[in-house]
Every structure is written in C-alpha cells, then in structure tokens.
Amino acid sequence: MRFIIKSYGCQMNSYDSQRMEDSLLKAGYRRANSLEDARLIVFNTCCIREKASEKLFSDLGRVRALMDKSSEKFLIAVTGCVAQFQGQEVLKRAPWVNIILGPQDIHQIAAKVDESMKKHVSGKLTAAALGAQDKFKRLSKQFFRRNIAEFITIQEGCDNFCTYCVVPYARGREFSRDVAEIIQEAERLILLGSKEITLLGQNVNAYAGKGPDGEKCDLASLLEKLAQLKGLKRLRYVTSHPRYVDEKIAEAHKKNDILAPSLHLPIQAGSNRVLERMNRKYTVEEYLKCVQMLRKHRPDMALSSDFIVGFPGETDEDFQQTIELVEKVKFSQAYSFRYSPRPNTAAATMADQIPDSVKTKRLKILQDILNKQQNEFNRSFVGKRLNVLFTKNGRHKNQMTGRSEYAQAVTVCDGVVSVGDIVEVEVTETLAHSLIGRIA
Ligand code: SAH
Numbered sequence: 001m002r003f004i005i006k007s008y009g010c011q012m013n014s015y016d017s018q019r020m021e022d023s024l025l026k027a028g029y030r031r032a033n034s035l036e037d038a039r040l041i042v043f044n045t046c047c048i049r050e051k052a053s054e055k056l057f058s059d060l061g062r063v064r065a066l067m068d069k070s071s072e073k074f075l076i077a078v079t080g081c082v083a084q085f086q087g088q089e090v091l092k093r094a095p096w097v098n099i100i101l102g103p104q105d106i107h108q109i110a111a112k113v114d115e116s117m118k119k120h121v122s123g124k125l126t127a128a129a130l131g132a133q134d135k136f137k138r139l140s141k142q143f144f145r146r147n148i149a150e151f152i153t154i155q156e157g158c159d160n161f162c163t164y165c166v167v168p169y170a171r172g173r174e175f176s177r178d179v180a181e182i183i184q185e186a187e188r189l190i191l192l193g194s195k196e197i198t199l200l201g202q203n204v205n206a207y208a209g210k211g212p213d214g215e216k217c218d219l220a221s222l223l224e225k226l227a228q229l230k231g232l233k234r235l236r237y238v239t240s241h242p243r244y245v246d247e248k249i250a251e252a253h254k255k256n257d258i259l260a261p262s263l264h265l266p267i268q269a270g271s272n273r274v275l276e277r278m279n280r281k282y283t284v285e286e287y288l289k290c291v292q293m294l295r296k297h298r299p300d301m302a303l304s305s306d307f308i309v310g311f312p313g314e315t316d317e318d319f320q321q322t323i324e325l326v327e328k329v330k331f332s333q334a335y336s337f338r339y340s341p342r343p344n345t346a347a348a349t350m351a352d353q354i355p356d357s358v359k360t361k362r363l364k365i366l367q368d369i370l371n372k373q374q375n376e377f378n379r380s381f382v383g384k385r386l387n388v389l390f391t392k393n394g395r396h397k398n399q400m401t402g403r404s405e406y407a408q409a410v411t412v413c414d415g416v417v418s419v420g421d422i423v424e425v426e427v428t429e430t431l432a433h434s435l436i437g438r439i440a
C-alpha cells in the first residue's frame with residue numbers, strides 16, 4: 001500500500017513526519033507521489049493558531065471528495081498536535097478519519113495502520129499518552145533517506161504555559177532525551193551524509209538529559225560533545241526561550257566554530273505589561289541584557305525572533321514599545337503573527353480582546369519594519385564573503401542553493417559546487433528573502 005504524509009507546523013513536526021515515514025517504510029509500505037496515488041494519507045498536524053487547525057479540516061474535506069470519486073479504499077490518519085488537542089472534534093467533524101495519534105503516540109503508526117486494515121476499525125481514538133514519553137525508544141532506528149541539513153529533537157514538551165500557547169497541552173510536559181541516544185542519532189545522520197544538524201526543543205535551552213555518567217547534561221555540554229563528531233560541519237539549536245539563555249551557551253558560541261552565529265530568540269512583545277500577561281517570565285530589560293551578553297561573546301551574532309500583535313489588552317502604547325524594542329535590537333529575520341485565541345488557554349478568556357482590524361493594522365506596521373531590517377542586514381553583506389553550506393540544486397541549470405552561517409538563503413549560478421560543500425561565496429546582490437552570489 002502506498003502512503004503520503006502531509007506535515008503542517010513547526011520543525012518538530014517535520015522531524016516526527018520523517019520518523020513516521022521510516023516506521024511505515026520499515027513495515028513494508030511504500031511512498032506515494034501524490035495524494036491521488038496514496039491509499040494511506042497521514043496528516044501530521046499543527047494547532048498553534050486557529051488557521052493551522054482549520055487547514056486540516058479543509059484538507060480533510062478535499063480528501064472526502066477524493067474518496068467519494070474513487071472506488072478504492074482509503075485509510076486516513078490524523079497525527080500530531082490537532083490529534084492530541086482536538087481529537088474528539090476531528091472525529092465529530094470528519095468521521096471518515098480512521099486513526100488518531102497524538103505527538104507522543106506516533107511510534108504506533110505502523111501498528112495502527114496494520115490493525116485498521118485487518119479489522120476495518122474506524123474512528124478509534126488512542127489514549128492521550130502525554131506522560132509516556134518513550135516514543136523515541138520505540139520509533140524505527142532505521143533511517144531511509146536524510147538531507148544535508150537535518151533535525152534531531154532533543155527536548156520535547158513545555159512547562160512554561162505562556163497564556164496564549166497550546167504547546168503544553170498538545171506536546172505535554174518538558175522531557176529531555178538521553179545524551180547517548182542523541183549522539184547515536186547524530187552519527188547515523190552523518191553516515192547518511194548530513195553535514196548540518198539543528199537540535200530541536202520547544203524550550204531547548206532547558207535541555208537536561210542524562211549523560212553517560214548518569215549526571216544531568218545541559219545544552220552547552222551537549223553541544224560540546226556533538227562538536228567533536230567527525231564529518232559534522234554545522235550545529236544549530238531552536239527554540240531558545242530568553243529566560244533560559246545563559247553565559248555558558250554564549251561562551252560555547254565563542255569557543256566552537258561549528259556553532260552557527262545565529263540564534264532564534266522570540267521576544268513576542270516589547271511591553272513589560274504585555275509580557276507579564278503572556279506569562280513570559282522576563283522583562284524587556286532582561287531581554288536586552290541577554291542580547292548584549294550574546295553579542296559580547298559573538299559580536300556578529302544574528303538574531304531572529306517571533307512576535308505576537310494584538311494580545312488581549314495590548315494598547316497603542318504597548319505596541320509602540322514593541323516597535324521601539326525592534327529598533328533597538330535590529331533583527332536579521334523575524335516571524336510575526338496576529339494573536340489567535342486558542343481553546344482552554346488562559347488568554348482566550350481575558351477581557352479586552354483586540355478587534356481583528358486593529359491586529360491587522362499593527363501587524364502591517366511591524367512587518368514593514370522587520371522586513372526593512374532584514375533587507376538592511378542582507379544588504380550589509382554585498383561585496384563581502386559568506387560561508388555557504390549548499391543543500392540543494394536551484395530551479396535553473398547550474399544553480400545551487402544553501403544557507404550562510406547567519407541562516408540566510410544564498411543562491412549561486414556558477415554551479416561548480418556540490419550539495420554538501422561549504423564554500424566561500426561573494427555576495428553580489430540581495431533579493432527580498434535571499435542573497436545571490438558567486439563562488440569566491
Ligand atoms: N517555544 C517557542 C514558540 C513555539 S510556537 C517559544 O517559546 O518562543 C511559535 C510561535 O508561534 C511563538 O513564538 C509565537 O510567536 C506564535 N504563537 C504561539 N501561540 C500563538 C497564538 N495563540 N496566536 C498567535 N501566535 C502564536
């Protein structure tokens with residue numbers, strides 16, 4: 001039987017999709033090239049904002065239409081964060097779904113598919129095993145194909161309970177994988193040709209896995225261990241919560257060239273009043289101190305961030321403070337979102353919800369400034385050289401694309417490099433979201 005996995009949401013979901021793909025291939029299922037060609041369709045879902053959840057429901061509608069037109073039998077699985085957070089709603093709105101598995105249950109995918117095929121069970125909700133946390137030990141250890149730049153989840157779940165966020169409900173409590181397990185996985189990726197690894201965690205700086213000596217190991221020590229691996233050229237980690245970034249990690253950036261000088265450090269808002277209502281547990285002043293500390297050790301550190309506009313109670317003055325913060329820090333890149341109320345989260349029932357029209361207006365103002373900063377950051381490299389790790393062929397002949405150490409997308413057109421090479425590129429031009437250059 002042929003399968004397809006459609007992945008929504010963050011990098012952790014992409015990672016989970018890849019591990020599910022390995023499990024299905026190992027069980028003898030084969031990849032399909034398109035939705036039409038597949039008989040097993042897996043939606044690995046995200047519910048961070050309402051739009052993300054609704055995307056699943058519209059895709060489930062499209063699949064229903066496909067099923068109605070076909071005489072073939074289909075199996076539909078919904079996995080990931082919507083499965084955990086809104087599983088009952090999925091079954092109610094799309095009773096043609098056969099399998100529902102939350103993010104901590106995805107190791108069961110092949111077994112559930114086998115079972116569904118044999119018994120024709122439909123609409124079976126698996127237990128919400130958020131406490132179990134043993135999926136990593138039970139997922140297939142065999143990897144089928146990997147890319148030049150890959151991910152490893154090292155920490156999962158979140159205990160921070162920011163008042164707008166579903167992650168603690170969808171992924172469960174914070175949990176760190178053992179050091180030995182992570183190193184083994186990194187070695188397996190390197191053998192398959194990966195040159196860059198990004199370590200993933202919803203609160204990655206809170207990593208506290210068991211080391212070989214039985215002692216707890218922190219993120220900086222784990223990075224030091226991974227930096228020793230032969231064949232690995234670049235290391236990144238995401239997402240850092242400003243409250244957990246310490247001097248030890250900044251020093252690790254200074255000491256290890258393999259650690260890319262770019263960091264994603266979401267601030268969310270530039271007003272202390274809003275940050276407190278968000279339960280972010282830091283102030284603007286503390287965030288700025290953290291930025292200063294990072295740049296003391298790595299003056300060239302490129303910072304990216306996330307912002308939410310229109311959080312309940314956000315006044316024009318609060319929003320103005322966000323703009324001031326952006327002007328102070330100067331980000332190399334950023335994501336920004338309109339606040340989206342999520343069921344069961346504290347902020348959804350706060351008074352003073354902001355009208356959509358105000359959110360849209362503020363988002364536009366913020367995005368214009370962030371885009372300008374990204375352009376300025378990129379333009380500052382014209383005529384200069386960057387180390388680019390080439391990850392894939394470009395759209396045109398002789399075109400190759402990769403990423404600079406500062407996480408910018410870079411394309412060259414004199415394709416004398418191969419995928420996996422790190423090469424010095426002289427930047428000749430900047431486009432909206434990428435750089436063009438030639439091999440130096
Ligand atoms: N663990 C990361 C964030 C993961 S979610 C952190 O603490 O920064 C990714 C981003 O989605 C968040 O940084 C936030 O900007 C945004 N986000 C999360 N919940 C949201 C909501 N309810 N509405 C709008 N944006 C949201």
Ligand code: SF4
Nearest residue numbers: 158160161162165167
């Ligand atoms: Fe969500 Fe906050 Fe945890 Fe990030 S730190 S995942 S925003 S609860």
Ligand code: F3S
Nearest residue numbers: 009010046047048081
């Ligand atoms: Fe979405 Fe779940 Fe990631 S809600 S952002 S897929 S942790």
